[in-house]
Amino acid sequence: MRSGNPALSESTFLDLGSGSVVARPDQAMTLNGTVNKTGLLLLLAVLTAAYAWSQAIAPDGSMTPAGSLYAIGGAIGGLVLALVTVFKKTWSPVTAPMYALVEGLFLGAISAMFEARFPGIVFQAVLATFGTLVAMLLAYRTGMIKATENFKLGVFAATGGIALLYLVSFVLSFFGINVPMIHDSGWLGIAFSVFVVVVAALNLVLDFDFIETGVERGAPKYMEWYGAFGLMVTLVWLYVEFLRLLSKIQQR
Template sequence: MFMSVFGLRTSNPAFNRYFWKKPNYFSKAKMSIGGILLKSLLILSLVVLTASYTWHLFFSGVNTKWHTAVGMFVAIICSLFISFKHSAAKYLLPIYSLAKGFFLGGISAIAHQRFPNLPFQAIGVTIVTFFVMFLLYKWKLIRVTKEFRTIIITATASIFIFYFIGWILWFLNIDVPYLWGTSWFAIGFNVVAAIVASFSLLLDFYYIDKQVGRYPKEREWIATWGLLITLIWLYVEVLRLLKKLTIRF
């Protein structure tokens, strides 16, 4: 319901009807898997660059609180601009990636300080999940039907609402155990969020698959942005889940 209000057809904002509407200009060069792959590798390299830098600063004794907070803020601003002006994706996506790297580097360094190697485990789980989801989609072991899309979209919207409410309560200094705690309910919520994030990759693969060869090559930047959003969401959920399980057990 929440997503339908905004006319979204997928759990990822980069792959809604607004972005995939018919372009009003002609271009011989079309979207390709190779183009999306190259752009994804470039963008992920930028994320790793600033994440590594923030990580280094943290363990050098520098307070990276502002790096993390400003990185998150800039990434949100870039996402909003890309959402309303998709032609700006090729200019803003590198900035978004660098900013997101600062954010991820900050939270990962904190996690590693308290739980050594936890971020590396989360990265490994994220990479494995990506390839498993890709193979499941490629081999059609899971079919992305209309009903499947509806379930994932509804679940994603519900999780977003829960997080939004949780963040508001957190700013008001009200404890939100179902999000930040280590109770079985909190762990269960995190498990569900991680599963939904994983299945969101299938929706991303589906919409990219439907548009490759049809839309202008410039749209590859939007496709790359969409995949990056889901991968980062998945990594954060896995990191939080592993952290909770480590504390619990």
């Protein structure tokens, strides 16, 4: 089973030593538990995002130096905690909430920056993100979209290609070279952002399928936190991409 989300891989719910799930029935992962923990992670992220937002915008509406600090620090801290969580899944009951708190600082700061340039864009991005979440969940639960192996492979390949393109763009930026397709507000740039949003949305379907499979296999209880963390990673990505897409549209 594949997932485009790097936090969720085939071995996530399995005992790597025996290839089988190790949790006892009374200590197994549940769907309700995962949903509750996802809600808690979102709440933690919203709390720190609200704080970072308040610190990033001055009374006159201009950006403060703290905004950049929270954006950069939150991004780096979130990446470190995400990597720790991926490689130490048993730590997820601690690292997943920490990730949500730190990532909230990043989201609050960049949201304030986008809002300062494009008033109203954050509300639109939030609605688009959670609207997409609900739509993908309904499509998955009703069977309109099925996470077949070919579907998973296609989304995984598209996600990897996007990640590679972003990495190349980041490296080239040190040499003063920008990839127009990523940052340009022309039709090509908008089309690229639409493509990325679609891929991020399809990753939600894979995440739902992956979590459901973990529940069916009786994964260990701590995997509720890990499953919530994986879903949180996709939602953060989707939200940021909606901000980028909407900002390109408003620039035209």
